[in-house]
Amino acid sequence: MKRLAISGGVPAVPKAKLVSWPILTAKDWELVTEVLKSGVLAGAFAPQVKALQAEFAEYLGVQYCIAVNSGTAALHMAVAAVGVGPGDEVITSAFSFLASATAAMHQGAIPVFVDIDPKTYNIDPQRIEERISDRTKAIIVVHIHGLPADMDEICTIAKKYNLAVIEDAAQAAGSTYKGKKVGGIGDIGAFSLNQTKNFQAGEGGLFVTNERDYWLRADMVRMFGEQIREDERRSYIAHTLGWNYRMPELTAAIARAQLARLDEINENAQRNAAILNDILKKIDGIEPPFCPPDRTHIYHKYRVRLRFDKLGVREKDTVARDKILLALQAEGVPAVLWQTFPLPANPLFQKKEGFGKGFPWSFPGARAIEYDPLEFPETIKLLNSSIVIGSEKYPVFAQSAETVELWGYAIEKVLHNLDEVMETVEVPEQEPFALGEITSLR
Template identity: 40%
Template sequence: MQEFALFGGTPAVTPGSVKTWPPITQEDRDAVNAVFDSNIFHGNSAPNAVALQQEFADFLGAKYCLVTNSGTSALHMAIAALGIGPGDEVIVPAFTYWSTAAAVLHHNAIPVFVDIEDDAFCIDPNKIEAAITERTKAILPVHIHGMPADMDKVMAIAKKHNLFVVGDACQAHGAAVHGKKVGTIEDTTGFSTNRSKNLSSGEGGFFVTNNEEAYQIARRLREFGEVVVAGAEREYNSFGLGWNYRAHEFVNAFCRSQLKHLPENNAKRKEFAEYLTAELANIPGLRGPYTPAGREPVYFSYIVRFCPEELGLDVTMAEYKEAMQKILAAEGIRMGQWQRKPVPAQDVFTKKMGYGKGCPWDCKHYNHEITYRGEDYPVTVNFIASHAYLGGVFPPNDMNLMKTYVEGFKKVTSQPDKIMKVIEEDRKAKA
């Protein structure tokens, strides 16, 4: 039996061998340098902004796309472009990055949370209808971890109740449902291109829609509420509240260069993920993610479930997960935590810390009392407690690293007595 690295054995993964995301090529560097040479650094009509929008729209098969300076600004535009505003409710999953709900608050609307599915972890369509009121204007599914939400059901509920659907595809560039990419199914959608995302530009995003009116409103919102036409004299007249959500040309050029490799990078993520999931199915103690039929994920992150019962260990989930994260980290296998509580359990919601003075919940347009409590979302709480995120499941890492991960998992789970020893030591330290 190989000794655990935690007890002085050789780590399964050689230190320093896991490469970071995104892969950077000379082509990326040349693209950014060319912006210096062009002497055009900003503006919605700048050449890289215009070309990038078209290229991303083509990638998705969408009619309209606007490049933005973040995913959050794109999501805010996606809410506002549909006329959602003060007093309106938007249904949001309790498990997401809280920016999803912030985008709703940014336009003075009210997030109403719904728990997630217990297998794919997107919004649970079976719980949406109970959250719909006469104030509801939209459902906001999040394609979390690169897994598309159950859009067949979400769209059917929206149609039945005459609601908009706003997509949060910040983690899901290229994810599809029955072959149709997310961003083309919803009324409006926001994507992020921050550093970690499948399509990375460092910091940025996209607003996407097939709706011409929503597109025109979003264009104004992106640029101070003004209508700025390329080549025409600027009117300097704002048609309403707007922001500066413009993206920079360095970022746009970098993003265009990265976009060329998105399909092959997504294919690599899928290959790695499917291999790991197949292997983990035969390794008691750990499980890979589940993919429902018809949903095509792009594996923004690779989630692993901890299963102490499969090793016959009489321990709590928290004890097992903490010990395994420590043991695996010593083996060079990083299993990180992301969210630590449901979004509605965060202070911004439990204490209603919005714009201050009770806004937007006390707004005269919202004659309703809403209370946010994390414990109302048990599936989310359970997901967070029982899962972690395996690092490095993306290129430029390769199948050799995935195979080494699997060897490391086997090494650790085949020695439950040593896992128990770590748990007992932790118990003593905490006593």
Template identity: 40%
Template sequence: MIVPLSCPDIGNRERDLINEVLNSNVLSIGPKIALFERLVAEYLQVKEAVAVNSGTSGLHLAVRALGIGEGDEVITTPFSFISSSNCLIFEKARPVFADIDPVTFNIDPEQIESRITPKTRAILPVHVFGRPADMDTIFKIATKKGIFVIEDACEAIGASYHGKKVGTECDAGVFAFYPNKQITTGEGGIITTNNSDVASLCRSMRNQGRSEEDGGWLNHCRLGYNYRLDELSAALGVAQIERIDEILAKRESAARAYSVKLKKIKGVMTPNETPGVRISWFVYVVSLAHGIDRNSVMNHLQKNGIGCRPYFQPLHLQPFYRKSFGYSEGDYPNTERISSSTLALPFFNDITEQQMDYVVDVLQQAIELVSC
């Protein structure tokens, strides 16, 4: 049996809307992007949503729109995909890492305040694997210190923290829609904010610095980029956001089924769920007990047709970050320990019981082999 790590969920509604775009001859800057933005804003209950061509682009524009630049510092997590820190370096700001909570894998709020200096302009939490960070504490710190909060919610659309959806109460939130995400536009992302000035700046900068209020196609009011989301991608997004509740329910059901099935395997720790926190299940990641060789386990899974991947590699130990900032092993021990033990198993909307049973059985074989 072949079980991929991820698989997009594309149906007839998606195909119909894409054909509408193809038949319209409007492939960019058309009605579908406006509709997609409106539907996302309504779902998240925010004033503004600005669609862009990737989550990375969204993070970059959020940083620029808030005026974060050279010499500024932003406190963030070293346990993340690299774009959450690269977006700061794009603007010559410095990411200042705080270690993670070993249970949630999110930034540990208790380590944030001690890292704040006169140069600190923002906190950038990442909702890792779709699990909300401790936003109550983060907002309290930000308010006390008078700094911004940018939420990297790229993995977490639909997640909520004590009844409040992530990415909705911050200065800017960013979601992403790569094919392995809960909903997809192929490539794409969206910036959310309740600040109309931030939204206006992001719309201008995504479109080569053109202004919506004045000037023509060749009149550029500020430095900008080609970060636009095309109409075909937006059409796909419209169909996906229309059924997001169904999609999230499927993924939640699959995650809970996995957790039950995996209880029989000694040495495999499953994700825990916290009261008051709704996880939007992006990936299903387990942790292997100390002494279990993860590479050997992965090799056995892959030889048996099962997609798997380590999540994440510590950002501070990436070659570019070592060279640029002088990081080394031991700087963020929780991140390093968790990173060395985590393993993403196949996970997608329509994963079947048969596929999950196969993954669990082969994983058990792998654990038994490496434990001999």
């Protein structure tokens, strides 16, 4: 095998082979130009926004869709629409992006975390019930990296305790669970159109539901508490507390153009994942992403887990992980870490500094919630020992087959020369994510 790039060899992946994201086509230009020519750049009922809402509702097979300016806004509207309020609790996964938890706080509610299933990396349904209290009102289920969570099990628990199910499908536009597109399975779905996503528009979000009441309430939150009017004119009457979460027309135009290509992008992701899976399954000690047969994955992120015992590595997990990461980067693989500790370890939760002097935790009658990051061992183990193959600029779903094949061989090259990687690459000595680090944040 060729010399490692970290030892002066030629990188396995030439930079010119990488395809950068986002990919914009003639359709984006056409729709954006249409907006510029129209002179209509914004409006709650503007034509691109309305068309996007109709097209995405049809794509998902749901009744209602509201276009907004971020995935976080869509999540907040979902939390508000199901009636969550101050002092209530909302359950979500310890492994996600921060907004899955802070969306509850935007409504004055308290996030409660649950550890992940070590195979799917999604919330572990077996551990949800132990976190439910009489203040719990909703579960925000995250389809992390594009793999649908265990919706049947989660919806059964939600029904038993009368909880709303909000799907955080920010990373999973187009993924299916038992033949149904995610986002339309629970009570409400929220999508992010942030530039890094398979379905993107720079920034933006989409709220979806089949429930008319949720739709009406969410729309008031989108726009200053105003009610939707049949004649599509604004009333300027606030019926509740609302924000300005409207999506601009240029964003909606790009989103429409991108939606037209979403299935193609997702198929490309699945083809690329299959190529990588085939190469990696021949190597002992590396686990490609798992996808149960009853669902489809759109590989927003392609995360590989390293089994250091099988790889014969004796270094600390995070040190070995970082050495492999640097060796892969030297080979030209855009490998990254995404999230390195459980969400509850963020200083926000450790210090409980929300609004003012500790709201929402300080809300009268709220249950005292403690955030001990060590209660999430599966999340910690995963994040200490895994790497995402593909970066925000060069994600797996944008690449050609040839490029991901080169990535696969680069991974093989690095893992077949692990002794050399461990000896050659220097990374700062560090503790794997552990209590010592956390207590210093308090």
